[in-house]
Structure formats: C-alpha cells, structure tokens
Amino acid sequence: MRGEDRLTAWLSRQAGTSRLLGDDAAFLSLPGDVAVTVDSQIEGVHFLPGLAPERIARRLLAVNLSDLAACGARPAYAFLALNAPGNLPHRRFLSALLRAARAAGIRLAGGDLASAPAFAATLTLVGTRPRSGRWVRRDQVRAGDRLWVGGTLGEAAAGLLLQRSGGTLAKKPAPLARAARRAVTRHLLPTPQLELGAWLGRRRRAAALDISDGLARDLHRLCRASGVGAVINGDGLPIADGFSALCAALGANPMQLALTGGEDYILLFALPADVVPPPRFNATAIGIATAGRGVTLNAAGKSSALPDRGFDHLQ
Amino acid sequence: MRGEDRLTAWLSRQAGTSRLLGDDAAFLSLPGDVAVTVDSQIEGVHFLPGLAPERIARRLLAVNLSDLAACGARPAYAFLALNAPGNLPHRRFLSALLRAARAAGIRLAGGDLASAPAFAATLTLVGTRPRSGRWVRRDQVRAGDRLWVGGTLGEAAAGLLLQRSGGTLAKKPAPLARAARRAVTRHLLPTPQLELGAWLGRRRRAAALDISDGLARDLHRLCRASGVGAVINGDGLPIADGFSALCAALGANPMQLALTGGEDYILLFALPADVVPPPRFNATAIGIATAGRGVTLNAAGKSSALPDRGFDHLQ
Numbered sequence: 001m002r003g004e005d006r007l008t009a010w011l012s013r014q015a016g017t018s019r020l021l022g023d024d025a026a027f028l029s030l031p032g033d034v035a036v037t038v039d040s041q042i043e044g045v046h047f048l049p050g051l052a053p054e055r056i057a058r059r060l061l062a063v064n065l066s067d068l069a070a071c072g073a074r075p076a077y078a079f080l081a082l083n084a085p086g087n088l089p090h091r092r093f094l095s096a097l098l099r100a101a102r103a104a105g106i107r108l109a110g111g112d113l114a115s116a117p118a119f120a121a122t123l124t125l126v127g128t129r130p131r132s133g134r135w136v137r138r139d140q141v142r143a144g145d146r147l148w149v150g151g152t153l154g155e156a157a158a159g160l161l162l163q164r165s166g167g168t169l170a171k172k173p174a175p176l177a178r179a180a181r182r183a184v185t186r187h188l189l190p191t192p193q194l195e196l197g198a199w200l201g202r203r204r205r206a207a208a209l210d211i212s213d214g215l216a217r218d219l220h221r222l223c224r225a226s227g228v229g230a231v232i233n234g235d236g237l238p239i240a241d242g243f244s245a246l247c248a249a250l251g252a253n254p255m256q257l258a259l260t261g262g263e264d265y266i267l268l269f270a271l272p273a274d275v276v277p278p279p280r281f282n283a284t285a286i287g288i289a290t291a292g293r294g295v296t297l298n299a300a301g302k303s304s305a306l307p308d309r310g311f312d313h314l315q
Numbered sequence: 316m317r318g319e320d321r322l323t324a325w326l327s328r329q330a331g332t333s334r335l336l337g338d339d340a341a342f343l344s345l346p347g348d349v350a351v352t353v354d355s356q357i358e359g360v361h362f363l364p365g366l367a368p369e370r371i372a373r374r375l376l377a378v379n380l381s382d383l384a385a386c387g388a389r390p391a392y393a394f395l396a397l398n399a400p401g402n403l404p405h406r407r408f409l410s411a412l413l414r415a416a417r418a419a420g421i422r423l424a425g426g427d428l429a430s431a432p433a434f435a436a437t438l439t440l441v442g443t444r445p446r447s448g449r450w451v452r453r454d455q456v457r458a459g460d461r462l463w464v465g466g467t468l469g470e471a472a473a474g475l476l477l478q479r480s481g482g483t484l485a486k487k488p489a490p491l492a493r494a495a496r497r498a499v500t501r502h503l504l505p506t507p508q509l510e511l512g513a514w515l516g517r518r519r520r521a522a523a524l525d526i527s528d529g530l531a532r533d534l535h536r537l538c539r540a541s542g543v544g545a546v547i548n549g550d551g552l553p554i555a556d557g558f559s560a561l562c563a564a565l566g567a568n569p570m571q572l573a574l575t576g577g578e579d580y581i582l583l584f585a586l587p588a589d590v591v592p593p594p595r596f597n598a599t600a601i602g603i604a605t606a607g608r609g610v611t612l613n614a615a616g617k618s619s620a621l622p623d624r625g626f627d628h629l630q
Contacts, residue, residue, distance in 0.1 A: 023453050024382040024524055025383060026351045028348070033342065035341065038395070038426050038437075071340045111353050112354050114360060124353060125340075213319075
C-alpha cells in the first residue's frame, strides 16, 4: 500500500467504518427523510493561514453542523473532500475531525483526498429528521411573528479582527483580555445550536437559518424567503459582556459588527408571538416580522432602512 | 439581493429546485438505500489551468458519475461546493453542470459558493439502488473469477501528456492526428460506465471499481479488498487504435501508460468465469483472480510481479 491507500486504511480503522470507506461510494441505509448540507473551509478565506489542523477540522465540522441545526436535523453521516498540500499533517487533521464528529453522533462515511497547492476542505453532512420533529425552513415566517437570535452577535467578527491585527490584548485589563479571548474562541470554534434547532422542529410552526454572513444579510434572506418584512430593535441586540470595550480597543463600531460582521453561527429564527423559547437557549427577541417588504432598524431614537449588507463571496 | 444571493437565486430557477436550494440544507426523501460519493477537481492538479469552465463542469460530473457506475448506483442528486476566484464565469460553469446533470438524471439539490485563490470544485453525488439490483463492491472477487476492463487503457494519460507538451499533432498523418484528438477528449471528458455498472449490479455476484489511478494500482486495491491475487495477460491489454503510434510520437512507453497512466475512468470488474458481459460493453478479459496474494504480469513471454504503482495524491 502506498501513501494515499495507507492513509485511507488508517482512517478506515480509526473511523470504525471499513465497510463504508472501502468502496467507490459509501452505502447508507437511510430512514427516508434526510437533510444534506455542504460547506467548505479555505485557508486565507475562512481562517488565517497557520491555523492548527485540529482547529481547522473542528471549525469545518462546526460550521456544517450549524446548517443542520438551522433545519432541525439530527447529524448522522459526514463525507470529506480534503484538498491540501503534501506537508499537511493529515492524521492530526483527521483524528481531530473524527473525534469531533463522534462527539456529535456522526460517522465519517467517505471522502476523497487530493493534493492541492492550498488547503481547502469540503464537508458534506447528512442529517436525519427526528421522529417527533419536522424540518425547519426559511419560508415559514408570518407577519406578526417575533424574531429571535440564539446568542450574541458580532463577537466572532471581533475575534477575526483581533487575529488579523496580530494583537492578543493579553496585557490589557483583565475584563478586556477575557472578552478578547472569548471573541477569538468564538471565531475559531462556533457552537452549532443543534438543541435549539431540534426544539424549533417540534414547534407547530417555526422558521430559521443560521447567521453566517451577518444578521443584516441573513435577515434579508429570511424575509425574502417568507415574503415578509421586519422591524428590528437595534438598541436591544444581544452582545457579549465587554464587547463594546473590545470594539473600542479594536477601533471597530460595535453596532456595525453586530449587524454585518458575520460568522456568528447562531440561529436567527421566527416564532408566533405567543411562543417563547425556554431560558436555557439564551435567546433574545430582536424584532417583529411585518406584512410589508424591507427591514427597518430602530436604534437610538431613529428609524432607518437596514440595507442587505454583509459578507458576500462574490463581491 | 447581492452577488452571491443573486447567483443562488438564478441557479435555483435554472435547476428548477427552488425548494431544495433555498434552505441551509436540502431536504430529500430517499428510498432507503443510497450510495454517496465525493470527488474534487482542482486546477493544476486534475486539469491544466485555462480549461474552459464548461469542460471543467462536465469533467467534474463525469468523474463522480464513474464512482456511482462502479457501485451499480443510479444517479439522483448532486451537491456542489464551488471555490473559485471572482473572475470565474460562474454562470457558464453552472449552466454546463446543470445541463450535464440533467442528461444523467441528476438534480442539483444544494451547495456552497466561496471565493478562493484557485479553482477547486467538490461534487457530492447521491445515487439510489435500482430495484432489481444490488450494490457492486470491491470485496466480492473470488479465486478463479475472470477480470475484465470496460474499455481501452492509457489513452486518457496520453491525452494529458499531449496537452502538457502543448502539441496537437494536428499536422501529423491523419491516423495519428485522429488518435491524438481521441486521447485528449478521453482525458478531458471521461465516459462513466453507468450502464455497465447497473448490469453488474444485476448479476448474482460481481465486484468492481473504476480505474482512476491506473490499472496496476486499482487492481491491487481490488485484490486487497477481496483477499485474492491476480495474473494479468499484459499482451492482451485493450488499447485504442493508433495508441502505440501516439505513444511513440510522445516518447512514452505504451505498456507503462496502459498499466499506470491513470484517469481511465472505466470499470475494472470481476465475474465468475462462466459469466461473459454482452458485446455492447466492449469489455476485455485481462486475467484471472488467484488464491494467492500479489499480482503477476505475463508479457512478451516473461512473468513478473506487477508493482502497486500509479498516481498517488500523497506522494
């Protein structure tokens, strides 16, 4: 056996899925209804060069899991396309991916390894529908629904800014250093809200997506899919402890980061106004869906149109 | 709507799968047993820079379909992760992919678009099991089985050599020019042997894989998976008309290309000795599976061990 086959054989033993990994395709027996999602992590695009392979692996899984969370799916299988330079410590990357996958109830069922000039990994996840749940979609928002987010906004973007600036703020006062560490962790390793997604799937009606390109952009997507508008309370957007001070230290506008920073990987969701998520999800109501089109932002006593702005891979 | 969303909306209309492409994941109702395969095409690794986006798209689909063919699966759904520089003519690539997918009975059900410094596309295909068929695996070869290939060997590798050399051989004598054109086409656009794979799936017992890294390497894989050896008749390996003359013009060894050239994307398969594939598949018997281990090559009156050699992404 040579390099590629030896690695595949090793991986197959590690994954405990020799029957799955041995053929040209993986053979799965699925329960009928599945959700499938695909996402890539590219060096220099989604994370800065030099990130440890273990961190890349966990991030790759997390951003994909966030998509399954948004649909109310239960993670089941993963397929990896790993395109990386020959000097990548493949086993470190794969071990970390397997460990994180196992913790999420996922089996690595197949994939493809190729040499490439720069690191890029694509993960395909297959999720199943919980027996008592339905799929959570984007197009189920109705005028009058309350809009929620499942965590704090802008922190991941601040973490990326911090990493780009090369600073750690470690020597700053303790609260600021703590906020900085949390922001970097938030950027490096998102926490997919699978439990929240599953809860949404058990509601009579709910709509959701995960915020990957910033609240503003993803809110516009949600509204467009459902044919509604929205009014957002900008003064009540949830931000982390010390976030404003951190933004000040970074020279960034906290409201701007919260609205358009991106990569929050928390759920933005809509529920009928009389339905309130349990406190354990730490969700915050941020506004209301309206019969019109467009998104209005109320902040600091002023009302303005919130533009469809955020991260765009094609701009 | 901005660049990325506009492209997704356009794609969704083109694909006629608005329900599938609109959410964080695609929701599929599958018939239970599915085969899933993942493969990438990377500029400079799988094809030379400058290839037209339409050709890249068709090649991406074809190499993935070849994996489904090897399993006896019927193509059903595709998921695309497209990581490309902003100047890629996305719609040309996507139109060509959709057209080729439609022709193969495939719906593009989801995906992910990202900007990246170099072109890399990963396609995940989901295939279903024909009602009257079983999955074709690698581990079903038994000693005494006859080994077959579903087409000619080495031609795709010659086509790549030809493209790398920058020559067209167009001004050479007509038969050589014809052989050259066929070889380049063979490299650029493999023909996945789906019908042959489905036929194998209807046999009582069959084993197969698709030759992607050269006959020698993939034969070793097949034998290893099944715990058998093989004896190959090197003098009877199927090569295309004019292949030897083309190799001479390229300064390449035809036997070497046929054995280790790679990217043939035809099926290597095993059947009980009394089963012969119908003539329409143009299959050629190349040897026999043995009870021992290792692969022996008989050629020009000599017998030698055929090493496990071919293309390896990790070497």
